Amino acid sequence: MAKAATKGTKKASAKPAGKKATKPAAKAAAKATTAAKVSAKAGKPAPKTTAKAAPKTTAKAASKAKAKSAKKPAVKLSMLRPSVNNMTVRVFARAAGLDHAETDAWGLTRTPEFLARNPAHLTPMIEDKGLPRGVLWESCAIMQYLANKHGLEKFYPKAPAKRAMVDSAMFYLIGTLYPYVARATYPALGFPQYAGEVGHSDAQPDKKSEAQKAAAAAIAEPLEVFHSFFRDGKPFIGGNNPSIADIRLAATLEFLAVIDYALPGWAQDYMAAIEKKLGKAYAEPASDVRAYIAHVKAQAGA
Template sequence: MSAIKLYHFPLSAPSRGALLAAKLINVPLETVIVDLFKKEQLSESFLRINPQHCVPTLDDDGFILWESRAIACYLAERYGDDKYYPKDIRKRALVNQRLYFDSSFLYPRIRAICHPILFSGITEIKESLKIDLNSTLGFLDQFLANSKWVAGDELSIADTAILASMTSILEVGWDISAFPNIQRWLNDCTSIPGYEENMEGARLFGAAVRKNIKT
């Protein structure tokens, strides 16, 4: 079998989320860097692999898959046991709900703040975007009020997805002092395999955003 490849950009939160999931499940990957700032995702060779030209993209012996949370679920089902993506239908439904929360609410609101600053010349964060994100963080804080991890008392691939999103906005300088449960969870997340590598990418992302914000 060929090496499993992950086309990856370290500054991308979804890409780091997929890599964190792989490390959690203990799936060895060959990472192939696709620099979005240099528009390498639009190269002819990458477009042949993924016409939607996004990272992360997985190549598992010719099986191509993109969308970070789909990749995490696939790796957990194919190469893991049910430890991080439980087979119990209700436990799995809760993990899925948190993954969808990240993809539909948390990450899009982070992206709405950061991408215009990175790519559209915006230098200030609109108050309405701050309110939207803090409202979403309030829900996450509630999720964590009665459980150790985001989808219950066991670590799961939902934590790796949300960790990648959260560390990105934290490195921009977001204040989470109003969310004590998130703070506690983030401290617990330091034990997740690949945490430091994730932080390296998050710091680069945060620095790229911060340098364009008007102070």
């Protein structure tokens, strides 16, 4: 009796347990089979669980973020810190918010590697994939190109008449004002002058000094042209906002501090207004030029 009772108990307890364990499994299997059949009929793979998809999505997002952070700058700029020509493009790139990287080319412009890309050995120079030869020098040309490429009308208007005035102001600066500034300041800055200039010749020191003073005296006339003609009562050549011509002019006038040139009141206010308008975009590159001028003057006074 005891054995029979034990057998009966085992059978009774085994059957309900077997049924309870089998039914949920059977239902799950049936659901999976049904889902697989539906997917097969629709020509789609069986659905994946959210748990498996989530890590893939996260990994993909992380991969994109990593690729974005490793992205190379769109424009490479080779420059010389003490130069106002170089300062011009450095200010513009910052003010325009362009993705760029700067390389100090001091002592490198005559190397075979640099000359292979830039036979004129001039800075500033940009490297950009959109250029036919991959590089471009001359500060005004660089600003014009980048403004055109990125649609920066705020700095370089598209309207023909307005653009012509900006172009005219820059070309007048390069052709007339800047040569005077260079002749007046380069001897004090320790920069070499161009062949044919008195400062580059074997002339006596008094002749060189005379030529330097004559150049400084000649600055007043073209400077007034910028005030009375190109600005014509406006805050800037570009109107209410500085244009690429304004950036080029303000940077050029920075060099005059080395000879203690007495800028007229309007020019002082003009330069202060540009720096205020552009903020750090102007102040940071300008600080390199000003530091060099301060160093030169300190050396001269020592």
